[in-house]
Structures are given as structure tokens and as C-alpha cells.
Amino acid sequence: MRQGTTVYLYELAWILPSIAIPVGMLAALVVTAFGANIHLPGAAGRVDPTKVTETAPFDALGVKEIAPGQYEVRMLAQVWSFTPNEIRVPAGSTVHFWATSRDVVHGLFIPKANVNVMLLPGQVAHVEARFAKPGEYLMICHEYCGIAHHTMAGKVIVTSEGGSAPHPNLPPQAGAGKAGARSAAISDPRGRELAGLEERK
Numbered sequence: 001m002r003q004g005t006t007v008y009l010y011e012l013a014w015i016l017p018s019i020a021i022p023v024g025m026l027a028a029l030v031v032t033a034f035g036a037n038i039h040l041p042g043a044a045g046r047v048d049p050t051k052v053t054e055t056a057p058f059d060a061l062g063v064k065e066i067a068p069g070q071y072e073v074r075m076l077a078q079v080w081s082f083t084p085n086e087i088r089v090p091a092g093s094t095v096h097f098w099a100t101s102r103d104v105v106h107g108l109f110i111p112k113a114n115v116n117v118m119l120l121p122g123q124v125a126h127v128e129a130r131f132a133k134p135g136e137y138l139m140i141c142h143e144y145c146g147i148a149h150h151t152m153a154g155k156v157i158v159t160s161e162g163g164s165a166p167h168p169n170l171p172p173q174a175g176a177g178k179a180g181a182r183s184a185a186i187s188d189p190r191g192r193e194l195a196g197l198e199e200r201k
């Protein structure tokens with residue numbers, strides 16, 4: 001009798017969580033679907049990959065100002081490039097990316113702007129990011145897409161407000177970037193240490 005009761009308690013300890021867990025998961029599903037409005041991509045987010053260049057919004061690729069400080073980027077990914085692969089916006093802009101792939105699976109990853117989406121042929125991806133600081137933001141494909149995958153990259157150039165160049169005497173982009181990187185390395189204590197080691201050689 002006593003042994004029988006122990007077995008019953010063990011069974012109960014297993015059975016109760018095995019009911020509670022699926023019930024909890026179902027509740028989480030209901031809350032995310034109807035409360036947070038998170039759904040699987042619907043038909044509205046699809047595009048025929050064979051006709052993508054004739055289908056809006058991908059029939060007019062590029063960057064467009066849709067409101068003050070709001071830009072829309074219509075982008076196509078293909079082996080092994082992004083179109084457009086250079087996006088220029090003033091600092092403080094919010095960029096709405098609409099992107100898809102016209103061939104294989106690609107990715108759109110802008111590490112400094114918290115953009116990370118997969119670009120699937122037939123599926124439209126939408127992501128928004130705010131570019132607060134001027135500078136160059138690297139934009140890369142982070143889904144292996146073939147032999148030259150590592151070359152698939154572009155950049156978002158964020159100009160200082162008003163859209164003017166940072167300094168009239170500096171050569172465009174490349175020079176400014178390098179000078180910035182060098183001064184950053186030296187002001188960083190580890191960079192100074194490395195510079196010291198270099199001198200001693």
C-alpha cells in the first residue's frame with residue numbers, strides 16, 4: 001500500500017508538468033499571435049521572384065525620402081551584390097528597408113545598426129533602423145550564397161546633418177575614415193601600447 005502511494009506521487013510529479021508545459025506554450029502562442037500581433041508572413045509579403053523587377057516596390061530600386069528624416073530603401077539582393085549597394089542618408093534618419101532576393105537565399109546584416117534579416121526569394125523582408133551617428137555602416141550578406149559570398153557587401157553612408165561633407169579640406173570618404181580609425185587606435189590605451197611595441201622593434 002505504502003509503496004503503491006509513492007509510485008503514484010512520482011507519476012503525478014511527471015504528469016502535472018507534462019500537462020502544464022503544453023498549456024503554457026499554447027497560452028504563449030495565443031498571446032503572441034493575438035496580443036503582440038506576431039504572425040507567419042502572409043501572402044501580402046510575397047513576390048514572384050521571376051517577376052520581381054517588374055513588381056512594386058522593386059520596380060524602382062534605390063533610396064527615397066518619404067517624410068522629413070524618413071527614408072525608404074527598396075533593395076534587391078542577387079549573387080553577389082546588393083542593389084543599391086551604397087545608401088546615403090543624413091544623420092538622425094530612420095531608414096525603412098524593403099528587400100528581397102532575386103535568386104538564392106541572402107542576408108542583410110548591418111552590425112552597427114541592429115539590422116539582421118534573411119532575404120528569401122519570393123519573400124519581402126521589412127526592417128527599420130535609425131542611423132544616429134555620421135559614418136560608414138558596413139552592410140553585408142551573412143547567409144552563404146555561393147563562391148563569392150564573402151565579396152557581397154555594401155555600405156550605408158550617414159552624412160552629418162544637413163548632408164554636407166564633414167570637413168572641406170579632407171578628401172572624400174576614404175581619407176576621413178582612415179584618419180578617424182588611426183586617432184581612435186591611439187587614444188585607446190591598448191592602441192598606444194601597440195604603437196609603443198611597434199616603435200621598439
Ligand SMILES: [Cu+2]
Binds near residue numbers: 077079105107145
Ligand atoms: Cu549573398
